Amino acid sequence: xxxxxxxxxxxxxxxxxxxxxxxxxxxxxxxxxxxxxxxxxxxxxxxxxxxxxxxxxxxxxxxxxxxxxxxxxxxxxxxxxxxxxxxxxxxxxxxxxxxxxxxxxxxxxxxxxxxxxxxxxxxxxxxxxxxxxxxxxxxxxxxxxxxxxxxxxxxxxxxxxxxxxxxxxxxxxxxxxxxxxxxxxxxxxxxxxxxxxxxxxxxxxxxxxxxxxxxxxxxxxxxxxxxxxxxxxxxxxxxxxxxxxxxxxxxxxxxxxxxxxxxxxxxxxxxxxxxxxxxxxxxxxxxxxxxxxxxxxxxxxxxxxxxxxxxxxxxxxxxxxxxxxxxxxxxxxxxxxxxxxxxxxxxxxxxxxxxxxxxxxxxxxxxxxxxxxxxxxxxxxxxxxxxxxxxxxxxxxxxxxxxxxx
Numbered sequence: 001x002x003x004x005x006x007x008x009x010x011x012x013x014x015x016x017x018x019x020x021x022x023x024x025x026x027x028x029x030x031x032x033x034x035x036x037x038x039x040x041x042x043x044x045x046x047x048x049x050x051x052x053x054x055x056x057x058x059x060x061x062x063x064x065x066x067x068x069x070x071x072x073x074x075x076x077x078x079x080x081x082x083x084x085x086x087x088x089x090x091x092x093x094x095x096x097x098x099x100x101x102x103x104x105x106x107x108x109x110x111x112x113x114x115x116x117x118x119x120x121x122x123x124x125x126x127x128x129x130x131x132x133x134x135x136x137x138x139x140x141x142x143x144x145x146x147x148x149x150x151x152x153x154x155x156x157x158x159x160x161x162x163x164x165x166x167x168x169x170x171x172x173x174x175x176x177x178x179x180x181x182x183x184x185x186x187x188x189x190x191x192x193x194x195x196x197x198x199x200x201x202x203x204x205x206x207x208x209x210x211x212x213x214x215x216x217x218x219x220x221x222x223x224x225x226x227x228x229x230x231x232x233x234x235x236x237x238x239x240x241x242x243x244x245x246x247x248x249x250x251x252x253x254x255x256x257x258x259x260x261x262x263x264x265x266x267x268x269x270x271x272x273x274x275x276x277x278x279x280x281x282x283x284x285x286x287x288x289x290x291x292x293x294x295x296x297x298x299x300x301x302x303x304x305x306x307x308x309x310x311x312x313x314x315x316x317x318x319x320x321x322x323x324x325x326x327x328x329x330x331x332x333x334x335x336x337x338x339x340x341x342x343x344x345x346x347x348x349x350x351x352x353x354x355x356x357x358x359x360x361x362x363x364x365x366x367x368x369x370x371x372x373x374x375x376x377x378x379x380x381x382x383x384x385x386x387x388x389x390x391x392x393x394x395x396x397x398x399x400x401x402x403x404x405x406x
Contacts, residue, residue, distance in 0.1 A: 002106040002395045003033040009058050009113035010039065010081060011135070013238070014264075014285060015305050016111050017047045018215040019130070019194060022380070023109070024053045026388045032395075035103045037116070050219060056103070059095035059115070061088050070324050073145045074137040075160035075182055077324075078114060084159075086166040093119050093170050100125065107395045110188075111135070117185050118167060122176045126398035128391060129191040132304045133200035134325040136193055136208075141181040147202060147328055189394045192387060196375060198336055199308055201328035211383045212375065215305040220287040221262075225294055226278050229258035231359050234291055234315070235299040236306055237263045241320050243346040247299065250351045252279050257355075261299075262286040296365075297358050302326025311338060314372040316364035318342065318354055337367035 004027055008016040017038065024034045036055040038044040044055040061082030071077035082088050096119035100108065107126040110117050112135040120127040129136055137143050142160045160182055167185070168178040179185060192211045197204035225232050233251060237244055244263070251259045258278040266283045273281070288309060292298075298310040301322040307329055310317065317339030321327040330341040340354050358364045 001031045001033060003035065003104045004107050004109065004391065004395065005100060005103050005105040006034065006036045006109045006111065007058065007113035007116040008036070008038050008111045009060075009116055011112045012040070013303065014043065014047070014217060015215065015303055017043055018217045019213075019305065020109075020111055021047055021051065021053065021218065022214055022216045022384045023130075023387055023391075024048070025051060026384050027391065028053070030388060030392070032392075035105075037099060037103075037113075046219065047217070056099065058113075059092050059099065061085075061092050061115070071146070073159060074143045075163050078163045078182075079159040083114075083163045083166055086169045089115070089118075089166050090170045090173060093122065093174075097123060107391065107398055109391060114185060117188065118170065121185070122171065122174045126394045127188040128394055129186055129188050130194060130387075132195050132325070133193055133202050133205075134304070134328055136186060136191055137183070138202055138205055139183045139187060141183050143182055144202065146324060147331060189397070190390055192390075195304060195308060198371065198374075199304065199311075199329065199332045201304075201325065201332065203332075211387065212378045212380065213305045213308045214380045214384050214387070215309070216380070217285060217287070220285040221282060223260050223280065223282070223286045223291060225260070225291060226258050226280075229278050230256040231296045232258045232291075232294055233260075233297045233299060233355070234288070234295040234310070235259060235261035235263075236286075236288075236301070236303070237261065237299070237320070238301050238322055239263060239266050241301045241322055242344045243320060243342065243351065246346060246348050247320060247342075247351055248273055248281070250348050250355065251299070252276060254352075254355070260286065260291055297355065299355075302329045304329050307333060311368050311371045312375060312378065314365065314369040316358050316368045318358055320346065336371065337363060338371060339364060339368070 006020045020036055028034050036053055037058045038055050039058050041057050048055050071080055092115050096116050108120045109128050111130050117127055164182050171178050192209045194213050197210055252273050260280050262282045264285050292310055292313040295315045298315050299318045300306055302319045317333050319330040320342040321330050333339045334341055340358055
């Protein structure tokens, strides 16, 4: 039995914990001790606590630049998240190192946790990387710009040397081997992409381990479709979704459409929407598995796991991207022909037209069904078991190295 620490450092919402929960449960079933280090303890209390999975608060950088602009590359994202300040980074690495020591970690599983990876490198801890294509950048030098951003973007070009220099300053202070390139941070014992090649935000890559989405959300509200409507639209949005009020108003106005809409954190009264039969609005997460098979369309802000789960059921998409990762996901869906993308601050007429187009043009449904057919053998429970077995192999290798060194 080993102590394995699962880490979630960056990002928001439910995707990270819903991905780590089934893995934590499987590793615990195999009699390993599990600790999950989380960015948001409130979400952890909702998702992990009912299963008895222990969790700790993750160290956080100041993020003084995080809201300045959209990042142009992964390196630029680190720059905006505080990695350009060596003092701040040194402090965060110290905090991660102390936490991993107190947790007696035998291995680290990093879900969008670059600072945890830096601490594990210093401590010579076995480490693995888990995440979407966005969260696990291609091993290139320099790290590529995000698709749609020029490789000559001044932000992307300037960020990596600065971030790399700060990281190496911290590594040098701890007597650790410096990084020759930022990509080396992600060259861990194992790395897995929780998506499929068609939906990799960077495009399909050779040599990567695509395992598909393993997310499972326990405790979400159970819902069902009402009878007597021509179409059924499932919507999963956020309070900061561009054009949220307009999107909901259009959905509420279409009497022929049954709508199940989840907007976690939303105060429904603030929108002053006119209620109607068949329009259900929830301010909490809802359970998708029971309603996705009968949905004609999913409207979302572009969360990778939810988009993928819907496409696995052959459900075409309409996406209003909230952030860069969602924009990159939307581009892949658009390229596949399985949906449409709304522009920022969409007008009601444009929203209404996009909904009509996806519902009435069979080509979107055909493309979504083709995706589902290509991955009809995918089983998330089996993927979790494979992950757990590979993590156990990494742990055993780390224990062997420690014993040999002793």
